[in-house]
Amino acid sequence: MELLRGAIRTYAWGSRTAIAEFTGRPVPAVHPEAELWLGAHPADPARLQTEDGEVSLLERLAADPDGQLGAASRARFGDGLPFLVKVLAADEPLSLQAHPSAEQALEGYRREEQLGIPVTSPVRNYRDTSHKPELLIALEPFEALAGFRPAGQTVELLRALAVSDLDPFIDLLNDQSDADGLRALFTTWITAPQPDIDVLVPAVLDGAIHYVSCGATQFAAEAKTVLELGERYPGDAGVLAALLLNRISLAPGEAIFLPAGNLHTYLRGVALEVMANSDNVLRGGLTPKHVDVPELLRVLDFTPTTEAQLRPPTHRDGLELVYDTPADEFAVSLLTLDGHSLGHEVDAPARHDGPQILLCTEGCTTVSAKSGALTLERGMAAWVAADDGPIRLAARRPSTLFRATVGV
Numbered sequence: 001m002e003l004l005r006g007a008i009r010t011y012a013w014g015s016r017t018a019i020a021e022f023t024g025r026p027v028p029a030v031h032p033e034a035e036l037w038l039g040a041h042p043a044d045p046a047r048l049q050t051e052d053g054e055v056s057l058l059e060r061l062a063a064d065p066d067g068q069l070g071a072a073s074r075a076r077f078g079d080g081l082p083f084l085v086k087v088l089a090a091d092e093p094l095s096l097q098a099h100p101s102a103e104q105a106l107e108g109y110r111r112e113e114q115l116g117i118p119v120t121s122p123v124r125n126y127r128d129t130s131h132k133p134e135l136l137i138a139l140e141p142f143e144a145l146a147g148f149r150p151a152g153q154t155v156e157l158l159r160a161l162a163v164s165d166l167d168p169f170i171d172l173l174n175d176q177s178d179a180d181g182l183r184a185l186f187t188t189w190i191t192a193p194q195p196d197i198d199v200l201v202p203a204v205l206d207g208a209i210h211y212v213s214c215g216a217t218q219f220a221a222e223a224k225t226v227l228e229l230g231e232r233y234p235g236d237a238g239v240l241a242a243l244l245l246n247r248i249s250l251a252p253g254e255a256i257f258l259p260a261g262n263l264h265t266y267l268r269g270v271a272l273e274v275m276a277n278s279d280n281v282l283r284g285g286l287t288p289k290h291v292d293v294p295e296l297l298r299v300l301d302f303t304p305t306t307e308a309q310l311r312p313p314t315h316r317d318g319l320e321l322v323y324d325t326p327a328d329e330f331a332v333s334l335l336t337l338d339g340h341s342l343g344h345e346v347d348a349p350a351r352h353d354g355p356q357i358l359l360c361t362e363g364c365t366t367v368s369a370k371s372g373a374l375t376l377e378r379g380m381a382a383w384v385a386a387d388d389g390p391i392r393l394a395a396r397r398p399s400t401l402f403r404a405t406v407g408v
C-alpha cells in the first residue's frame, strides 16, 4: 500500500481553489484546476510515493500485473486498471457531451485509426476502445444537466417561457412526446443554420429573463441555467439543447450514474467521479474544444429519463454505503467511521479482491494492509494492490473515505 499522488488537469472551467484546498496546497492555484486523476490512464497516470521516490502507477501495473490487479481483474479486463477515479472541480459549465457504448467506442476507434487521425489530435473523438459509464458523487453541492427530461415536462417548460419563436418546436414535441420527438427536436436545434440560432437563442434568453423576473418558480432553475449558458456561449445551439435536459442539484453524498449515450453537462461544484478507464467524449457544444455533432447524434440515447432514474440506489453494509451501478469496471462505496467504530481497528473487506483506491474526504483514518499502515487525511489517496488486501481501518475522530474497486 502506498500514497497515491493524483495528476492535476488544468482546464479553463476548473477552480483555482477547490482541488488545491482539498489536497492541501497553496490557494489560489496558478491555473484553474479542473480534475485530479487518480488512476492509471496512459494520458496522465497517478504516482505512487515509495521509499525510493515516486513511481507511475502505470509502470507499477506493467511490472507486476498479477500482484497489483489480481487474477480476477486480469481475466476480465486484461493488464490495465479497469477504472479511473477523478475529483472534479467545476467553476464554470463543462461541454455538452455524451460517451459511447463499448461497441461504438471500438468501432469509432478503429475508424479513426484507419483515417490516420493521430490519437493525440484535438479532432480525435475516440482515444481508446473503451466505453465510459460514469458515476458522479457530489463532494460539495453540485449542479448538472443530464438525460432527456420526459417530453411532456419539456413542453410545459417551453410554454412557460412564452416565446413565440418556440411555437413550432413545442408543436413538434407535443405531437410526438417520446424519444423520436426528442431526437427530432434536438437534431433540428443542434444542426440549425447559424442565422436561425442567432434569432432563436436571444429570443429564448429574453423569455428566460422575463420568466425569472416575474418571480415564477416552477422552472426558475432551468431558466437561470439557460441564461448562464447563453451569457457564456452566445450563439451556441447547446444553449437550446440544455432546455431538454433534467436540471439536477446534488447535495454532498448524492450521486448520478450516466450510462452510454446519456447527454450531460456539469455546471458547477466539486464531485468524485468514477468511470471506466476511458477518455472517449463526444461533444455537442458549450465548449471551445472539438465538437462533432454527427458523431454525437450517432451515440445519443433519446429515451426520456427522470432525475430519479439517474440517481443510483444505495445500500448499507456495515461501515459502507454502496452505490449500486450496473458498471462492470468499478464499484464505489463510502466508508464512514463514527460512533462505535471510533478508537479501535475495524475490518473493511472489499466485495472484490482486486485493487482498491481509497480517498479520504473527511477526518483522519489509519489504513492497514498486509504491507503495513498509512494514515490518510482529507484529500489524501492510497493504492492498495490486489495482493495487499483486505484492509482494516482505525480513526479517532469521525472520518469518511471513498473506496473504488473493480465491479462485482
Ligand SMILES: [Zn+2]
Residues within 6 Å of the ligand: 097, 098, 099, 134, 264
Ligand atoms: Zn461525461
